[in-house]
Amino acid sequence: MKKFFLLLLFCHVSSSVKHSLKYFLTASSGIPDFPEFMGWGLLDDTLAGYCDTNIKRVEPKQDWVKTYFDKDPQQLEWYTTECTKILPKAFKTRISSSMQQFNQSGGVHILQRINGCEWDEETGNVFGFMQYGYDGEDFLSLDLKTETWMALKPQANIIKLRWDADKLRMKHYENFFSQICPEWLKKYVDHGRSSLLRTERPSVSLLQKTPSSPVSCHATGFYPDRAMMFWRKDGEELDEDVDRGEILPNHDGTFQMRADLNISSVSPEDWRRYDCVFQFSGVKEDIIKRLDEAEIRTNRDHPRATLLPTVKLTDMKVPVIVPVIGVALVLIIVTGFMAYKKWKANRPPSPLENGTDLSTKLDPEA
Structure with missing residues (x-):
């Protein structure tokens, strides 16, 4: 039975071409000399770009990303503004809010967000997702189908109620995940197709x-x-x-x-x-x-x-400051990735709509 399941899974994965655009965002407090905010952009699970509040810029990690930004400097400027100004401010506020909910006055704390979209090139289906994690545990998850937030910890209930009441904020997310993210994903795949669809034997x-x-x-x-x-x-x-x-x-x-x-x-x-x-x-x-x-x-x-x-x-800009803090931080980041994978299996689909607006913020609350 196990062999049959693996074969079935392998055939399913290879039967269609799925693409994904994912943003892994991490903010920290209480860690000296460590970036307060870091962001990774992945296309088809391949690192495409990186930024943090120490280097104060976006670093393309693939040749095709560099050529894309050369052709579209407006998009590079958008990512740079988001990563160096808007998102760090928003995440700093949210760490403080989360600490209050957990009755914490100090110490090392990590807030993560995983968001993006997936596109099935064969069926045209698109799935958007966003989930927060706090100190390595699930915290909040966005349900785009019902346009509500799910509190994954009791301490997140107050934030859920406040964000659910913000209809303008929810409209922004619906627009980003159903229109902007899929359009960007398709453009990136088209531009980097020769690299993304290559085959390299091990x-x-x-x-x-x-x-x-x-x-x-x-x-x-x-x-x-x-x-x-x-x-x-x-x-x-x-x-x-x-x-x-x-x-x-x-x-x-x-x-x-x-x-x-x-x-x-x-x-x-x-x-x-x-x-x-x-x-x-x-x-x-x-x-x-x-x-x-x-x-x-x-x-x-x-x-x-x-x-x-x-x-x-270190190639992904995750430096080890001291052994204990470094290992703990990496474990928290990995835990966040695994939380996304667990939630991903139960995510609801979102219909693909047309249109884009580069002037939008990835985070309207910032």
């Missing part, structure tokens, strides 16, 4: 920390993220003794994933019966790595070597 390696550790089949550098990886024995996919990791982003816009095989009960003479398979959506030829001791990369002979590749968070 480098696949077998890795092992110690002779008793699981053997990790690791694929990195592939694009897009529609891929599967699994272990087989005698040509049959294995479910037991296999730990599949999630697809994770690399700093260069590509992706990585792994699948670990527990070999504690596998005799050396049976190794040749096992292989790792990487399947890529749209690519007929699988990448297969047979379980072979000669193919395994390990650091047990070179203790100082780095065994597994890592995602460089």
